[in-house]
Structures are given as C-alpha cells and as structure tokens.
Amino acid sequence: MxxxxxxxxxxxxxxxxxxxxxxxxxxxxxxxxxxxxxxxxxxxxxxxxxxxxxxxxxxxxxxxxxxxxxxxxxxxxxxxxxxxxxxxxxxxxxxxxxxxxxxxxxxxxxxxxxxxxxxxxxxxxxxxxxxxxxxxxxxxxxxxxxxxxxxxxxxxxxxxxxxxxxxxxxxxxxxxxxxxxxxxxxxxxxxxxxxxxxxxxxxxxxxxxxxxxxxxxxxxxxxxxGVRINSKDLFFISTDGKEVSFENVIDSEPVSSISSKIVLKPKDKSSSIQSIGRGGAAFIFKGKLKTKDNEEIDVSIKQFKSNLPNTKWVFQREKGMSFLVNDQINILPVVGYYADKSTKKYYLIRTWADTTLENELKTPKFELQNNPEKSLTYIIDILSCAINFKNLGCFNRDYKLNNIFIKDGKALVGDLGTAIALSPTNPGVTKMYTPLMLPDDWDKAEDKTTNDIYSIGITLSNFLMSQSNTEKLRTQVIDSKKNGLYSEDDFVKQLYLIVYAVKTQNGISLELNNYIEEFKKTLLKMMAYECEKRATWDDVQNLLNLTIKTYESLTHKKYLPCVSKKLFTLKDVSKRILQWYSNLLSSNEDIIENKFFGYSELVSNIEQNEPNQEMFDLTLKLVEDVLFAASKRNDNNLMMDCKTIFEVLKTYPFISDEQKSMVEYLSSLIN
Structure with a gap:
C-alpha cells in the first residue's frame, strides 16, 4: 500500500x-x-x-x-x-x-x-x-x-x-x-x-x-x-621485544602457560606473545600502533574472550562507553578497535600506561611519604574522574587500584568493562555484581550510584594505607559491617605524613588539622556500610574542592587535570575570535579600542605552539574587545556569541579565579 x-x-x-x-x-x-x-x-x-x-x-x-x-x-x-x-x-x-x-x-x-x-x-x-x-x-x-x-x-x-x-x-x-x-x-x-x-x-x-x-x-x-583500526597498522610485542604483525596473530587461539600467563603463537611460530594482564572477559597484550602521521605509539590490546556467551555484547558495551567519555578528564583514552564478526574476534586498543596504581604501591622506591606531592595529586585525580563520571550520567561500577592507571604522573581511569550510561528509564539504579560493591544480595538487590562512592572510598583508603590487597580490606568491612579503615589512628597518621611532607618540602606555613579531620570524616561516610548513611556526591565534591585548595596552597601550583583533546580545543576557540576580530576591523567602523593589540601575538602563538597560558590570556582579552565592540554597535547576536565563548573558556584549566570572576560578571551583563 x-x-x-x-x-x-x-x-x-x-x-x-x-x-x-x-x-x-x-x-x-x-x-x-x-x-x-x-x-x-x-x-x-x-x-x-x-x-x-x-x-x-x-x-x-x-x-x-x-x-x-x-x-x-x-x-x-x-x-x-x-x-x-x-x-x-x-x-x-x-x-x-x-x-x-x-x-x-x-x-x-x-x-x-x-x-x-x-x-x-x-x-x-x-x-x-x-x-x-x-x-x-x-x-x-x-x-x-x-x-x-x-x-x-x-x-x-x-x-x-x-x-x-x-x-x-x-x-x-x-x-x-x-x-x-x-x-x-x-x-x-x-x-x-x-x-x-x-x-x-x-x-x-x-x-x-x-x-x-x-x-x-x-x-x-x-x-x-568508534575508530576502526586498520589491521596492517597494529602490532603485538613478543616476549623478546619484537614487533609481530596483528594479521600474523589474529587466527591464534589463546593458550594458558605454566606461569598462568596467556600465550599467543603467530602463524610462523617465530616468537611468543605473552599477556600482561587478564580479567573476567578479556586478555591484555602490549602492542604498537602506526598512526596517520606515521608515528608509532605504545598501546595495550584488549582481546575479548571468544568463548563467552555474550562476547559481542560485552565488547560493544565497553567500546561504546570508552568512546563516549574519551575526551573527559583523567581518562586513559582508547585509540581504536578491531572487530571480525566472522571469527568472533574483538579487540579494544587503548593508550599504553606506565603502570597501575596497585603496582605503583608495590614498587620499592615508591613510598607515600617519599612522594607526598605525587600522592596528593593522585587523590585529586581519582576524585576528579569520579565526579566527572557522575556528572556525565555514567556509572563506573568498578573503581579499584588495578583499574586506575598511571601515565605521565597522572592517575587515570582506564577499564570501563562494567560501566554504563544512565538514562531516564534507569536513573542511577542498576544490578550490582562488581568486586568493590557491597556484596549483600548481589543477585537480587538493586543499588544506586552511591556504590561508586563506596568503591572510591575503599580505593582511597587502600592507597593511603599502602594496602594493595583489596580483597583483604573488603572482607574486613563485610565481617565488621562498619567502615573500611583498618585503624583510624593509622590512617590519620598516614595522611598527616603526606600533607606535612608537602608542607615541609615547600616551606609553606599552613594549618592542616582541619583538612585532615574533614578528609577523615568524609572518607568514613563514603565507606559507610549502610547505603542510607553513605556520603553524597556533594560530600565528594566538597572533599575534592578542599583537597585541590590544600594542594594549590601547599605547592603554589595550579592543579591541571589530564584532558584528552576536547571537542573544541583552545586553538579552535582562538581562531574563531581572530576571525570575528578581523571582521570588525575590516568593517570600517571605529568601534575597537587598542586596535591590533594582542592580535598578531595570538596569531603567532597559534601557529607555533600547543595551547598554553599566553594563548588563553590573549584569547580572553580579544573576546572582551569583541564584546565591547558588539555592545557599541548594539549587535545582540554577537554579544550572545561572546557569552557562549565565555562559557567555553571557563572550562579550560588555564583560567584563574580572578579571570573566572571577571568572565562570570561580563556574562551576567549579556541578556
């Protein structure tokens, strides 16, 4: 019909x-x-x-x-x-x-x-x-x-x-x-x-x-x-350090070795490829990837187990979540995937990390009191990523030390195998079954996103107490049905050592007892056994804000999260402002004061550098000029566009508190 x-x-x-x-x-x-x-x-x-x-x-x-x-x-x-x-x-x-x-x-x-x-x-x-x-x-x-x-x-x-x-x-x-x-x-x-x-x-x-x-x-x-990887550009790294083409290995079936590692054998059997990690649904191998710019980067290759009843679904869920949050703060980015439906082989390729937070604690040279500034940064990294995940409407469900990766001195979340995005039909409620969640009635109980708060609390407690044995701590919590601290006194002592070591290193005069007490109180709430007594996300946000403020006061450094390429980089924003500025200059209207001040400097900076503080300051200055010019000509559309740019600039780490206040004030003047 x-x-x-x-x-x-x-x-x-x-x-x-x-x-x-x-x-x-x-x-x-x-x-x-x-x-x-x-x-x-x-x-x-x-x-x-x-x-x-x-x-x-x-x-x-x-x-x-x-x-x-x-x-x-x-x-x-x-x-x-x-x-x-x-x-x-x-x-x-x-x-x-x-x-x-x-x-x-x-x-x-x-x-x-x-x-x-x-x-x-x-x-x-x-x-x-x-x-x-x-x-x-x-x-x-x-x-x-x-x-x-x-x-x-x-x-x-x-x-x-x-x-x-x-x-x-x-x-x-x-x-x-x-x-x-x-x-x-x-x-x-x-x-x-x-x-x-x-x-x-x-x-x-x-x-x-x-x-x-x-x-x-x-x-x-x-x-x-997602980004599909060309199989010719991907290589496994063998046990003897050689590059083995992905196509030479793709038909190989994983075999368990005596050392409990998983081994892949290439077609020519010239070398052996050994796993560097494994989970319930996949094996992890080290690899190399050739980029479009003909550069070689180190990657981890996550091969999903083909004998699972739902391999494709597990792969698609993690792939979808990974690409969804790929440009968010403190995330170890995924660079691509490879899928062969005929053979049911699925791979997720992620940027290579230096180590995990769990392995960092096991390193003899790494002791919290010997690396106090780094330790404080890791705490902020973990809290920042958790808050960001929650604000995106996502539920990680698997925060733990070996799922937090260290790369270039930053702690990044990198395993999203159990993560989900919440929706109007699933507003923060999900079935629980992951390691650091409270275990009561896992099969039938529904719980809320406050379980992420619990997991983060356990993870931070493990880290601060240098306890890499997650299961031991979790078992104690279950048995005692209380909080997850072995000893409050020991915990306070450990946190005291970290922050006072930073204070001593930098010669800063700062009272820290209130911060330590607030941290302890919030962490205990985060690990509350009963969901009703657990900390809220506002509590976690307040702890994050307080820790950042303490860190910046102790170090005189601005905390900068690790951010993959944003949808619009600072360069993108700067180029738009230059175009608007140029249009105003060529309009033969005498409405821009201090003509060309900062214009050529910004052009030069964009051409030669990656985003930096000077680029941000110059861009902000030119937006102000464009805004005042727009107000002179009563160009409401351009004024609203400037307001949009202000909102975008507020999200960049380069902005100071003074600049942020100024931007918010200018934005409030635009209707």
Missing amino acids: TTSEEQIKKISINQNQEIEYHNLKDEREKHTKSWVHYPRPYMDDVFKQLDPEKIKPFCKGSDKSVQEIYVVVKGISRTLLSEIEVSKINLQYENKIVRFECLICDILEIAIKYEHKLPEITLEDFVLSDERNKVYAYGELFYLLNLYSDNIKWFFIDFDPAKSNIKPINLNNVRLNLKRMVELCNGKESSYNEIKMFLFDLCHMNSIQNILQHGYYQKIYNRKH
Whole structure:
C-alpha cells in the first residue's frame, strides 16, 4: 500500500493513539499500525494545517526556497515546544527558549535542504544511540533532527509503512528531548555551548559533504561508532621485544602457560606473545600502533574472550562507553578497535600506561611519604574522574587500584568493562555484581550510584594505607559491617605524613588539622556500610574542592587535570575570535579600542605552539574587545556569541579565579 496526497488528507488519529490508513479504492479496507504516538489529541489539527503541496516537491528534489521550508519547520518546532510544560521553566529564560527554537530551525533548514541530494546519507549518521542521548546534548539535537526528518517523509512523500525501514516516530520522546534541551539553554549544562559553536560553522556550510568533512562531525561520528583500526597498522610485542604483525596473530587461539600467563603463537611460530594482564572477559597484550602521521605509539590490546556467551555484547558495551567519555578528564583514552564478526574476534586498543596504581604501591622506591606531592595529586585525580563520571550520567561500577592507571604522573581511569550510561528509564539504579560493591544480595538487590562512592572510598583508603590487597580490606568491612579503615589512628597518621611532607618540602606555613579531620570524616561516610548513611556526591565534591585548595596552597601550583583533546580545543576557540576580530576591523567602523593589540601575538602563538597560558590570556582579552565592540554597535547576536565563548573558556584549566570572576560578571551583563 502507498499513500497518495489524497490518502494523506484522510489520515485520522483515534483516541487510542493509533494511525488509521484509509484506502480510497476500498473504504472497507482499513490498515492500522501504531506508527506515531501523539501525546495530545489536538496535535492532529496542527498537522492538518500543513500544506503537503508546498513541501512534497521539495522533498522529492525540486528546488524550493529555504524560506518556505523555514515556515513549515518553524511550525513543527513551535508545536513541539508547546508540549513543554512551560510553567516549570523560569520566565527569565523565555528569550532563550525562543532563541533555541531558532537554532533548531537553522540546523533543520540546512539538514533538510541538502539531504535529498545525497540519499545515501541520512541524519541517522549524526545520532548517538539509546541512553547516551542523555549524556551529550548534541546527540539529542541530531536525534531530534532524525525524528523530524522521518516525520516530514512520512507526511509528505509516497510512503509504504509496511516496506519502509524508517523507525516509528514517538513524539513524546521528541517532547522529552526538547524539554531536556531547553534545560540546557537555561545553563544547567555546558555542553550546549559546544552545540552552539558547531552551529556557527554549520550555518556557513552549503552541503552535507562539508558537514561530514568537518572535524566536529568526525568527533560526533567517532563518539557513536568508534575508530576502526586498520589491521596492517597494529602490532603485538613478543616476549623478546619484537614487533609481530596483528594479521600474523589474529587466527591464534589463546593458550594458558605454566606461569598462568596467556600465550599467543603467530602463524610462523617465530616468537611468543605473552599477556600482561587478564580479567573476567578479556586478555591484555602490549602492542604498537602506526598512526596517520606515521608515528608509532605504545598501546595495550584488549582481546575479548571468544568463548563467552555474550562476547559481542560485552565488547560493544565497553567500546561504546570508552568512546563516549574519551575526551573527559583523567581518562586513559582508547585509540581504536578491531572487530571480525566472522571469527568472533574483538579487540579494544587503548593508550599504553606506565603502570597501575596497585603496582605503583608495590614498587620499592615508591613510598607515600617519599612522594607526598605525587600522592596528593593522585587523590585529586581519582576524585576528579569520579565526579566527572557522575556528572556525565555514567556509572563506573568498578573503581579499584588495578583499574586506575598511571601515565605521565597522572592517575587515570582506564577499564570501563562494567560501566554504563544512565538514562531516564534507569536513573542511577542498576544490578550490582562488581568486586568493590557491597556484596549483600548481589543477585537480587538493586543499588544506586552511591556504590561508586563506596568503591572510591575503599580505593582511597587502600592507597593511603599502602594496602594493595583489596580483597583483604573488603572482607574486613563485610565481617565488621562498619567502615573500611583498618585503624583510624593509622590512617590519620598516614595522611598527616603526606600533607606535612608537602608542607615541609615547600616551606609553606599552613594549618592542616582541619583538612585532615574533614578528609577523615568524609572518607568514613563514603565507606559507610549502610547505603542510607553513605556520603553524597556533594560530600565528594566538597572533599575534592578542599583537597585541590590544600594542594594549590601547599605547592603554589595550579592543579591541571589530564584532558584528552576536547571537542573544541583552545586553538579552535582562538581562531574563531581572530576571525570575528578581523571582521570588525575590516568593517570600517571605529568601534575597537587598542586596535591590533594582542592580535598578531595570538596569531603567532597559534601557529607555533600547543595551547598554553599566553594563548588563553590573549584569547580572553580579544573576546572582551569583541564584546565591547558588539555592545557599541548594539549587535545582540554577537554579544550572545561572546557569552557562549565565555562559557567555553571557563572550562579550560588555564583560567584563574580572578579571570573566572571577571568572565562570570561580563556574562551576567549579556541578556
């Protein structure tokens, strides 16, 4: 069955939310399919007002003006916005809602305008799947586009639901996504600013090809699909230090050795490859990877066990989570994957780490009191990563010493085999079964994300007491049904030794008793046996803030987390500011004071250096100049763009407290 224009006009929506297709040739024949679910009955009237004659030729490829498409899209956008419970949104944000609606229309114009010219490319390519839509705002934006696209196709193109592979459209989901994005506009999350920056570029593109070639899109695509490694670029490292091509080993089956290591034998049997670690679902090997720049980097190759009943699912879950959080703070980044479905061989390739925190404690040369500054940094690293994970809506479920890796002096989380992203249908509740979680009724009990807090508490306690035997401590906690400290006195003594050693090394006069007492009190709460008595994430955040403040006071150094490449680097932001500044200079308007001050310096810095403090300071200075110029010409759009840039700059580690206060003040002046 196909639906003609006349049939489209006869579509009716009944009260049980099903769509009825009436075949005009035989009114007795009725096809019913739950295809579109409308949250409100009056939506029917809205869509009846849309004129299929205006949009159908366009969707088929005829050249139709963008203005006409804009009108239709804006109508749909306003309809969906009306579904949001506006009463729950502060009225001071009303202008932001309208502004955000315009952004939706802008991107829809471009996407719909050019998609029909490239039928092999669908908006599905932009979409982050399932619950991960909750985590990244731009994923929700493109998810919304996909639903809009299907909606338009369904209403205005000859369409047979029985033969189409277009997914059912749930307008209630669209409403929830829009509501979520309006919250982003209200400043509850900073991800919106990166959407906005992408839209700056997107508005100047004239084809889907340009979008696909854009670096931001590539990062979006990688977030969803990951980066597939070319097998010719990957090598295992044998026991005698030789590089063995991945293709020479891929058919080899893992064999247990006398030393309990796992061994792989290449086809030519010239050397032996031995595992450096193993877990419940995979073996770890050392390897080399040739990059696109013809550099060789050290990597770890995680080979998933092929005899598991759900190997593919386990691999896809860890791969998905790893790429999802790959550019977040204090994460050991994954660089790619390799999958061979025919042989059920799955590999995840991660950046090589120097060691684990567990092995660091076992190193004879490493003693906490001999490395106090490093020890304090590790504590901050662990707390920072945990807070960041929670803020992303993710649940690690497996914090422990041997899952925290040391690379270039930073403690990084690198094993995400049990991690999940939370969703509206799973808001922080999950089945527990991982090593450092409380063991009561694992099989049937549901627990909340406070178990991550418990795991972090146990991990920090292990670290500070130099106890690498996690199981011993956990068993004691279970038996005593109390907290996880062997001895509070010993713990306080150990923490005292660390912070006072830093104080002595740097000759700082600072009272530390309050910090030590606060740390002990919070850590005990984190390890509380009963979930109701356990510390909250606010408690953990306060402990992190206090520890960073103590560290910076003791060392006179700013704590800098380890951050993989952000979606927008400082260079990206700086280049945009230079472009805006240049446009203002060439406008023949005398609205910029101190012309060219800092301009050439920033150009030179960008060309020659990686992001640095001077680049940040110059960029911030030029944003201020652009903002004041925009205010002189009453350019509200440019002022709002400056506000977006301010929000992005606040996330960079180079910003000082004084600069942050200034940025927040300037942002507050922009409506």
